[in-house]
Amino acid sequence: MNMQSPEPETVVTDEDTGTRPLLSVEDLQTYFFTDEGTIKAVDGASFDVYPGRTLGIVGESGCGKSITAKSILQIIDNPGLIVGGQVKLSSNGDASKNLLEMEPNGEEIRSIRGGEISMIFQEPMTSFSPIHTFGNQIIEAIRLHSSLDKEEAHELAVDWLRRVEIPSPEQRMSEYPYQFSGGQRQRAMIAMALCTEPRILIADEPTTALDVTTQAQILDILQTLQKQNDMSIIFITHDLGVIAEVADVVAVMYLGKVVEIGPVESIFSSPKHPYTKALLSSMPTIDAAPRERMPSITGAIPHPQNRPSGCSFHPRCPSYMSDICGLKEPELVSVGTDQQTSCFLYGRD
């Protein structure tokens, strides 16, 4: 993916339009309690999602971005537990509901799952049941959140398959997942997620398992459908190039925390956090001098059970300050218009 500064399209801030966030995640904490110890997969993630906008969450594998997404809908597997934070979803009018306060697997959150907030996953092959037809699975999603009868649901499903550009949708309804190609499966997953017209779509690495061409097509479809339905997207990936293309706002995560968040151009053109800088500079560019050694971030990601004290990035940080970085944890501070970062370089407490 070519790495250039993206076109300054539609940058939205709350100062610009004055809209309130559709979804507001505050200080989310999800821990895994295993025999070998407690793993703090997400340890203080905060971000907002605005109507019709795309929030990109980016970070290396294991930084907790998938878990964050799953925590929003409370679909964490054992032995994970959400231990703190709030996830506020605004409904019509002023009131907002805290999703984390809802009973896990209770009726309320189940109506939100797949209803107001849908999710698509990384591996389209294994994300569908291999022994049920597509039609069966899509219709199920429709009827869970509407009162349509079987025929009406069937019609709607076919219509959606058409909208995601799957050829001969009528026929596909009675076929099984293994009869589809990877790209088609992902489209079918998108159809299944969007046929209930959610306000927010959480896309967990939807293109990672696909080849580049298919990737472009999927991104296209997503953006088209987003515009058509005025939907917000939370797009999770480790691919900076994809983020540059789809996101309006970017949140960078490291070891379970959001270390920087801001509009996509600002993040790419003037990253503030040392990790973000290192991440961006470690991408291979066509402009690099030949035979120049590829820059990489020193050290390795620490084992989640051996989190460094203080700022979790400090052992690998080129701007490490020995008097504070290993001792205190930084909070998110404002470093520009709508850009925030958690680093002591920009203000000690």
Place this chain on the structure above:
Amino acid sequence: MESNPVEQELAPEIEDIVEERISVASQRQLIWWRFRKHRVAVVATALIVIFYTIVIFADFLATNVPEDSEAFRGLMPPQQVHIFDGWKPSPHVCAVTGARNPITFQKDYVTDCTEKIQVRLFGRGYDYKLFGVIPTDRHLIGMSDDTLRPEDYIYILGTDKQGRDMYSRLLFGTRISLTIGLFGVALSLVLGIVLGAISGFYGGLIDNLIQRLVEIVRSIPSIPLYMGMAAAFPSDWSILKIYFAITIIISLFAWTDLARVVRGRFLTMRDEDFVTAAMLSGASQRRIIFRHMLPSFYSHIIAAATLALPLMIIAETTLSFLGLGLRPPAISWGTLLQDAQNVQTIALTPWLMIPALPVILVILALNFMGDGLRDAADPYSN
């Protein structure tokens, strides 16, 4: 963009000591560590070790000569060993006299505690040769040092119909029951590994043929066939011959599971890079199979073998119980249970069922041990 990041001294928390250790530990160490975590499997293994110790030390642990029969003391209930005599610690057994009840025609045994038989650890008993070499008469549980009279022998678990000591017979039965299984497993291993390896490595038609064979063998009920074959043994065959013949028969059916495991592993491994590398460097196929592929799943084979052992034991025990397996005077748990075949016998003399206990224990222990081994066998699967 920042200039080259300066190498910083890594904070102590980063030094993932655990990761270091794991990355340099040998495969065997990894397997051992994982196995250790299964506490049940470890306990089970200890139990198995104890049992095999009994196999070696049967004579030492026994109190009576197993074949020693005396109708007089037939069907005697277990004798209780009293540790204390009044207040003094003085292990003893009360003497027992038996008389035939004139009404029921059954033996009534009466304990007479005025006559005490002193019992002590490492006491004297019958003569035997430890390890088959060293002549001695010391036993774990024996009588005191003065002259040993025939009435001094004790029967901790009672006697069978012919008055033979159940406890000693049980100990000796362990020998045959546990070793027959070993030979059987060894045979099945050979058959299973060879056929499984050929099947998995070559694939194609050979694989198909062998798989069909496996299926056919598996779809035939085994016990009627065991019975049929065992019934065919001429009655003049020596016990040893029968012993081996039974082993062979049981192995003919038991190899299929092992073959399946081996084949499965070969199939997955065939496509691994290290095999391709070996082939490219010109190694012969036999060498590839035996020196490259086989060693990487010794642990799986051991696990499968451990799980096959209980089947052998059950098969032999069942056959002997039915009278089709080993015959007297051979002693195995199965032959011991022959006496416990109907309700009346069991109701009146329940101690005849005691040989069932070691069978259950050993099978349970072997299953747990095999499970633990199987889980630990793939140290890289984490």
Place this chain on the structure above:
Amino acid sequence: MLGYLIRRLFYAVLAVWAVSIISFFIINLPPGDYVTSYIAQLAIQGNIIGEEEAESLREYYGLDQPNYVQYLKWMNQIRQGNLGFSFEFGLPVNDVIGERLVLTMILALATIVFIWIAAIPIGILSAVRQYSIWDHTFTFFGFVGLAVPDFMLALIMMYFSFVLFDFSVGGLFSPEYVTASWSLGRGLDLAQHMIIPIIILGTAGTASLIRITRANLLDELRKPYVATARAKGMSEWRLILKYPVRMALNPAISLTAYILPFLVSGSIVVSVVLGLPTVGPILLKALVAQDMFLAGGIILLIGWMTVVGTFLSDLLLVWADPRVKFEGR
């Protein structure tokens, strides 16, 4: 799918043929033939048979022909529905076997149903509530069930029911129904008596199936499609039953096919211990007496029934798993 079925049918036929060869082989294993033991038996009773008479007897029973001829003759007989003559009982083999074979099969099939009904819900519960007290309890009982050989379990149950309940376990019919013809009453009586043998026979199989179901379900529960279903907003139990359980059931069905031979084997031993009027006790008798036609006939029939049963459950597997239908594997 058709290809798959034809292949299974072919292997079943092969297995059937193999069974017949093996049975014949077994029959002829004992040294000497029936005539020898017949003569010995008569000798004990004081009747001496001369050489010539022995020869003619052999000729009459076809025992002087080479093996393969005897085999073919025997197969031919069987094709005509005649299993030969039982010397031990002095009756045609068909009569001796009588309804015993049917009862053996009823017992085996009923045990399979029991295993399914018992093991699947327990397996599901164990997996969904992993590490709970139920899980540990069932796992423990499962292990015990696997470890105790059938005949031993039979002995133990006999003992306890006799000592504790003064109830004599044994037989499949109450005295008044033994020789009666089939009726609803007889059927109910049979069902009642079958309970204990079924439990005894089914323990090992139930234990196996619980373990397999639990293990497979645990695997499936971690898979992405379960997360997808949850993200759609399905209720927990509904999604568990609809998706991962269905997937985990497939190995369970394969297991059933595998279990049938063991059940038949086990029923032989258990019927000897409990004195059930199935095929087991007379097989034992036949083998001990080296009664060739009877023993061989029983082994043959049992083998065939088992192979057929296994084939039928292959059919079931095909119906249950659409992937097998299309991929043929």
